[in-house]
Amino acid sequence: MRSLRHYGLEPDTQRPPNQLSGGEFYQVRERNAALLLASAPVLDRLALAVRRPGYCVLLTDPHGVTLEKRCDVGDEDTFARWGLTPAMLWDEAHEGTNGIGTCLAEDRALTIHRDQHFYTRNTPLSCTMAPIHDPQGRVAGGVDISICDQESDGRAIALLSLVVEDAARRIERRLFSELFSERRIVSFGVDGQALFALDDDEVIVGANKAARVMFRCCNDSGVTLPDLLSVSGHENPAHAAHAAIQRMLKRCGGNVSAAARELGISRATLHRKIKRHSSTSVVAP
Missing domain, CATH: 1.10.10 (Arc Repressor Mutant, subunit A)
Structure with a gap:
């Protein structure tokens, strides 16, 4: 287990997550201005979709710092006590196995359910998170739904997994569209998840992670989209x-x-x- 062997953490530690100072948090938000702008309407929509007591929607940066939170007003203090509030650090190196840190470390959507958390103080929580990738395919952050409702079951968790992954893809598309707003953007695959940005000569100048995985490519070789489609067998x-x-x-x-x-x-x-x-x-x- 990484938490014990690599990070040397103790599961019974009772300290809360590390909190950034006001100045540190301001700098983090400045660095993630594009992510915050692209995610705002998606987070609002997600919060409305799962709005019920005991549920919290979070946005993090790529290092596990919580940037934004959406929850019922009556749950604000409850989630703040868990450290599920802006300016808190939830990376694996400090918090062990947890929904936010482990998702970012492994670059995949996942759920850490109750006693799967490393720290015993976090075992009442269930956290489902999906990574968000920037237009270059790198991890830019993540969107998380955390639950402190003891009545949540496996079916609800499975549904939340689909919901957070969809939200992450929507944010990725907004990030990509904003960066390449002056370029032609084409999409491929299920629900158009694979995105390419093209210049006037159809040379690929941008490719999101889904496109890089689907076509096994990057956008730094000067290849044109028609050539790529021909080589990969996606064009007749x-x-x-x-x-x-x-x-x-x-x-x-x-x-x-x-x-x-x-x-x-x-x-x-x-x-x-x-x-x-x-x-x-x-x-x-």
Whole structure:
């Protein structure tokens, strides 16, 4: 167990989680301004969806610092006593196995239910969290639902897992769309989770984690999306050929003769291919 062997923690420790000073917390929020902006409407919606006594919605930074909290007014003091309030540090190195710290350490959605917590003082809690990834695929934070309601059961926990993962994906999409607001964004996969940002030449300039996993790629190689789709088998040969012709025409300023030379085919053949694909590019004679 990491908490015992690596961090040297003792399960019966009764101290509360570490709290950042006002100045430290201000700096953390400044560093996470984009995350806070993108997550605000998602957190509000999530809080309304799970609004009931004993439930708390949290947003954290990538290091386990709680940035935002949503819960019923009557539960404010209860969750504050647990340390589930802004400016608290819930990383594994200090808190052992817990929903926030363990999710961030393992970069996966999970639930730490009651006695699965390392510290005995946290065993009344059930915490379900999903990581949030930035537009470069790195962990940017997480969204968590913590419960101090002893009546919660396995079915409720399973539903919360789906809810927090959906919220995390929504925040990721907002982060990506904001960063690449001047670029064309295309999506693939279930519910369009894989996102690419393209420049005017269809070169990939951004790819979220889902896209990197789905296509086994990164966006620092200058590859175009049509080329990536062709290599990965996500595009049929006709579409790939059409995309290659369009790119070469653009690189050659619309000059068919120059494009044909670069492609290694005759000018007449290229004209036939352009006609076949109903190209709309403006070309030089």
